[in-house]
Amino acid sequence: MSDKGFRLTAPGLDKDGLELEVRSGTLGPDVVSIAPLYRQAGVFTFDPGFVATASCESEITFIDGEKGILLYRGYPVDQLAANCSFLEVTYLLLYGDLPNQQQLDDFLYSIGHHTMVHQSLLRFIDGFHYDAHPMAMVSGVVGSMAAFYHDSMDIDNRRHRDIFAHRIIAKIPTIAAAAYKHSVGQPFIYPRNDLNYCSNLANMFFAVPCEEYKVDPVMSEALDLLFILHADHEQNCSTSTVRLAGSSGTNPYAAIAAGISALWGPAHGGANEAVLNMLKEIGSVENIPKYVAKAKDRDDPFRMMGFGHRVYKNFDPRATLIRDMAHKVLGRIDGVDTPFFDLALKLEEVALKDEYFVEKKLYPNVDFYSGIIYRALGIPTSMFTVMFAVARTVGWVAHWQEMIADPKRKIGRPRQLYIGPEKRDLVPLSKRT
Ligand code: SDX
Numbered sequence: 001m002s003d004k005g006f007r008l009t010a011p012g013l014d015k016d017g018l019e020l021e022v023r024s025g026t027l028g029p030d031v032v033s034i035a036p037l038y039r040q041a042g043v044f045t046f047d048p049g050f051v052a053t054a055s056c057e058s059e060i061t062f063i064d065g066e067k068g069i070l071l072y073r074g075y076p077v078d079q080l081a082a083n084c085s086f087l088e089v090t091y092l093l094l095y096g097d098l099p100n101q102q103q104l105d106d107f108l109y110s111i112g113h114h115t116m117v118h119q120s121l122l123r124f125i126d127g128f129h130y131d132a133h134p135m136a137m138v139s140g141v142v143g144s145m146a147a148f149y150h151d152s153m154d155i156d157n158r159r160h161r162d163i164f165a166h167r168i169i170a171k172i173p174t175i176a177a178a179a180y181k182h183s184v185g186q187p188f189i190y191p192r193n194d195l196n197y198c199s200n201l202a203n204m205f206f207a208v209p210c211e212e213y214k215v216d217p218v219m220s221e222a223l224d225l226l227f228i229l230h231a232d233h234e235q236n237c238s239t240s241t242v243r244l245a246g247s248s249g250t251n252p253y254a255a256i257a258a259g260i261s262a263l264w265g266p267a268h269g270g271a272n273e274a275v276l277n278m279l280k281e282i283g284s285v286e287n288i289p290k291y292v293a294k295a296k297d298r299d300d301p302f303r304m305m306g307f308g309h310r311v312y313k314n315f316d317p318r319a320t321l322i323r324d325m326a327h328k329v330l331g332r333i334d335g336v337d338t339p340f341f342d343l344a345l346k347l348e349e350v351a352l353k354d355e356y357f358v359e360k361k362l363y364p365n366v367d368f369y370s371g372i373i374y375r376a377l378g379i380p381t382s383m384f385t386v387m388f389a390v391a392r393t394v395g396w397v398a399h400w401q402e403m404i405a406d407p408k409r410k411i412g413r414p415r416q417l418y419i420g421p422e423k424r425d426l427v428p429l430s431k432r433t
Helices: 035-041 077-083 086-095 101-112 119-127 134-147 158-183 197-206 217-230 237-246 252-263 271-282 285-296 317-332 339-351 355-359 366-376 381-405
Strands: 005-008 018-023 061-064 069-072
Touching (some): 069 077, 119 158, 134 158, 134 252, 237 381, 317 339, 317 366
16 A cells, blocks of 8 residues: 555556555545446455445444444544433434534424324324234334325425434334334323423333323433434444435435334344343353353354444443443332343353453444343333334434435445356247256
């Protein structure tokens, strides 16, 4: 790598080779612009899973996987978690700076007065079978929002983009709660404008028409922290899905619905549900060695859910904060059974001493402890990934807005390494043996 860039030499290139521009960001690794590769050298790059590929420029979130650093618009996530509310952090991710008091008050008023959904949307929820997975309901309903809010879907209109952002962030808890109520056969509880974002979500989940429900402040505080820590994570699978879907110019509700579907996978946001199911399967501390051995066995498809990360090769800073919150929550909610938490702590201790996990740098990630808190709050396992989606909607919207506002935006269209059959002529059916 010369001081100006990369010089690529290869057969078929002239003797000076091909100069590729190297660009530096504010933080993190430099990037090599590879666009000339195909034009001038006739080759594609090949990077399945995009392990070493930067797909875009972004100002929103920075991760240093080696040092376990996570910054939202430059602010360390632990400082935001200790000093801000989820909607304050939401404002930061959307607009680039923390709000002053007036800006925050205006933002809270706007979000707080857009929490209701069209009554017909609620009839969608009623159309699902009682045992439909809540992620199926939420992704379906969010995609259908394009049928209701087409009055502000001109993606090139800044005002429309802002209206969309406030609408989807305000309504996603209402949709999540409606899916939950449908799954437990209880009546839908309308949002209340006198409650803050997380207390309103808790009330829509757990209130029932036949008696007064008081939101436990511990629940509201725990949800607020969990949502801050799940709000964004640069170009993860679901955010990249939102960017790719959105790059076609489709409406933003369709792009967010695509992100929800990508998040559902157990390798991604579905891991929090998979962790609890794994802990149930492990059952007791005595069984930990057997499951650690299964995780290490290349012939065994079992993976230690909640461990490992594409970027973090050190502790996921969010996992540490969530584990500390789990200690706090479990100690403050009456009657919470803690065997899963005790089992998780022991599993972490055993795994982190095992050379396989150490050598492959597999540490607990954001999903390892979050489900334990959700369970302690009374949220069923099937709703864990929906809770992740409620929080990550903020990051998806911020990245969608950043992409759409970029005058240089292009539709995403990767190429491939074709390994199929050579060109061949068709044999008529009558002659096929
Ligand atoms: C999230 O990208 C993001 O930012 C995601 C996220 C976000 O906020 O958006 O942080 C949220 O998705 C967190 C990750 C949740 N998923 C899980 O907890 C599922 C379990 N973890 C793994 O499936 C895995 O670690 C991934 C998917 C998270 C990362 O996979 P990579 O980067 O593709 O790594 P890999 O699969 O190539 O694994 C490298 C090696 C492999 O062994 P070898 O083939 O080299 O011998 O480590 C092994 C893997 O077999 N390995 C594991 C393991 N994770 C990786 N072995 C056992 N248990 C595991 N959990």
